[in-house]
Amino acid sequence: MHQSFINQAEIELLKIIVGISKDNLDAYQKRWYWSKNNYITAQVLSVKHFQEEIRAWKKSGKDLKKELKHLYETPRLNRIKKQALFKKVKLSALLRALIRISEDFTWWQDKRKKATYFNIDMGCAILKEVGRRTGYTLDELKFAYPGEIKDILSKRELSRKELQGRKKSGLVVVGEAFEVVPSARIKELKNMILGQKLHDQVDDFRGLSASTGRAIGPVCILNSATEADKVKQGDILVAVMTRPDYIAAMKKAAAIVTNEGGITSHAAIVSRELGIPCIIGTKIATEVLHDGDIVEVNANHGLVKKLK
Secondary structure (H helix, E strand, O other): OOOOHHHHHHHHHHHHHHOOOOOOHHHHHHHHOOOOOOOOOOOOOOHHHHHHHHHHHHHOOOOHHHHHHHHHHHHHHHHHHHHHHHHHOOOOHHHHHHHHHHHHHHHHHHHHHHHHHHHHHHHHHHHHHHHHHHOOOHHHHOOOOHHHHHHHHOOOOOOHHHHHHHHHHOOEEEOOOOEEEOHHHHHHHHHHHHOOOOOOOOOEEEOEEEEOOEEEEEEEEEOOHHHHHHOOOOOEEEEOOOOHHHHHHHHHOOEEEEOOOOOOOHHHHHHHHHOOOEEEOOOOHHHHOOOOOEEEEEOOOOEEEEOO
């Protein structure tokens, strides 16, 4: 069992707050300024941002030394629980090996995500410089593929309307020749490949249980981290998938339900660390559910059911 990089950042901040760290906030900011990036946005978190986090911790009324101890010891305690479970439940040698391998895979995935966020930080810096030289905005250049960036630098103009269209519908590249499907045709292409599905009559559906438990509460759908403030204490957080910049919202949720992800996904790892129910890989949660729906999340059986 390993600490995720998000937990490492939180542990280091709590150590500063309770006065047992040799580091100051400036050093902490230089080490963790990238920690709330996502696959689209590179954020340079300032010292002021972390000062606000410290104020929020102090206002929480929690025993911060106890919180620090809990975070620090979670991997060790989970290891003890797993060993106890191995003694209690008879599992095949193959299944035991797969469970142990999954721990290493989780560690690798966390390292990969950390490296990805570093690369996003550097990639956005490069695109900003391309934009400075060519007149395109960073937001436009994010939706160009590498060959088009090369064309832009060679003074070949790319339609801004097309780049802005991709922001809404995505970018599809098909064939060995990397033919780019125009944004205006992407919806047509999706319907042709996936078909149009109606989920109005669905009252319950299943997914993979990532963290056991049961919870009942109102649905709050997050489409991006900018909507994180929507989530209230006790809400059922529903998203396509979660990312590190969803952490503040996830801490308030009574349960988490996602369309995508596996047992080593971000939602799965964080929900286990928080000790809240989580169902992943439902495929349709964000299409079936709406803000305010009252649902029961039974993560013991991977079932989500509408109550009202």
